[in-house]
Amino acid sequence: MLANFRHGVFALLAFLIFPGQVFGLDPASQQPGAVPCVIAIDPGHGGEDTGAVGPSGVAEKEVTLGVAKKLSVSLREKTGCSVVLTREDDTFVPLEERTAVANRVSADIFISIHVNAALSRTVDGIETFFLSFDATDEDARRVAAFENSFSSSVKTHQEVSGDLKEILLDMASTESHHESAALAEYVQTSLLKAVKREDRGVKQAPFTVLVGATMPAILVEVGFISNPREERRLSSSVGQTRLSDSITDGVIRFKKNNGQGKDYIGFNRPGKKE
Template sequence: MSRLRFVLIAALFLVISGPAYSSEKDNRGISLIVIDPGHGGFDSGAKGPTGLEEKDVALAVAKRLKELIEKKTNIKVILTRDGDYFVPLDERTLFAKNNNADLFISIHANAARRNAADGFETYFLGLEASDDDARAVAMYENSVRNMGGKDLRESDDLRFILSDMLNTATLNESSILAEAIQKGFERVMKIENRGVKQAPFIVLSGATMPAVLTEIAFISNPAQEKRLRDTSFLNKISESLYNSILGYKKIYEEKTIPIASDERAEQKQ
């Protein structure tokens, strides 16, 4: 990549995201969550064998989850989209940041060439993908960036941008949230737990709060696509996410994990 191109991309990113970690919070409470239904509009995401689209599954789960959280707690939830329209990837985390959100959760459904591929997995941001599958998932989820006309390849340009933005404590919190989500799914889904993974997702890259991307099931798997059409299964997934978020909130608020802002404060000294 040319130096000029890198400088331009880096400048663009700074304009989009502002200085990293500028909006620190003093209290440890979780009062606002941004839920991001993946894809939307012209970007339908992955498609199942009989035509079910990832964007619709993601929105259905996100809406249910918002309703559950707001009905049962005093946490406020805002969605990055509440209808079938496209929102650029970097605007999604920017939206969370501008709203001073405490958590960012992006909801997706997985796809693979192999119809038999099965299971659920949850990601947090990493410069390197955990494995080849994780790399493929990130490339797929990042590919809409190219559809939008901006040429940002995850393999080189993104790495430069991300290397400056990774914050150990925030990543640690993200990994704990991801683990809680996986444990919750394990209890309600009778499919493989593919684990917590890391990969360079554009949609997570601007987040200054704990942020995860969950792939709830393989829409490309005929049996799972059928389940994803079932309202009671979507309810189950949403309830599981709700319970995991509450579990994470408890750990977070009891100060049993390092808090990002402590580290940020130390770094400033």
């Protein structure tokens, strides 16, 4: 309920403070009384924060921006939703600000794009996360710790404050949490179908960038930049197009099936008109 309440408050504030055209919303979706759908895409890292770096020097921040830009075009074309990027160039944006952007525009979903890294150059595969106080396993905890290390206010598992723990535990029972899990499943399945890499699964972990999101929110690790073959694929235009097209397919499936629960949020929530 807390998440739903917060979503309502943020939606109201966003509506009052930011008229639709500020965010370049599609005029076609702005019929009287209609609330247009908005998708927030977060290209991980940026600026001095390079993220992981591959064997030949490709930085995670370049791959995430490339995929996010293609994804924004593909989502606009295929869903009719407006798309907001948390960064459009090589600039540093604090983790907390990325979620705040999604909340400000009352986004229906939030997708953070990242690239994995491992000590072994042979490791590959795709995994999709949604937020939880407890990590699914040690590997999930490691990924969250790496991604959180770029936060301006780094919190380890032990350091997460009582308030935050309460919010996260409260979230575990909300529709937002269930729908984040569903969105993660749809996107992970679509990616694996198109890219045919090892299925590392849908997992949960305490990612700072997902904390406070008032809509279904996921973080996708689209491959391992530490694997030389994967580094080439991730940095190629063809590879990035394949990733963005398959994430779009996952979003379309989620959008179609979202809204089954009585307290649902995201696409098709009460008050939303397509």
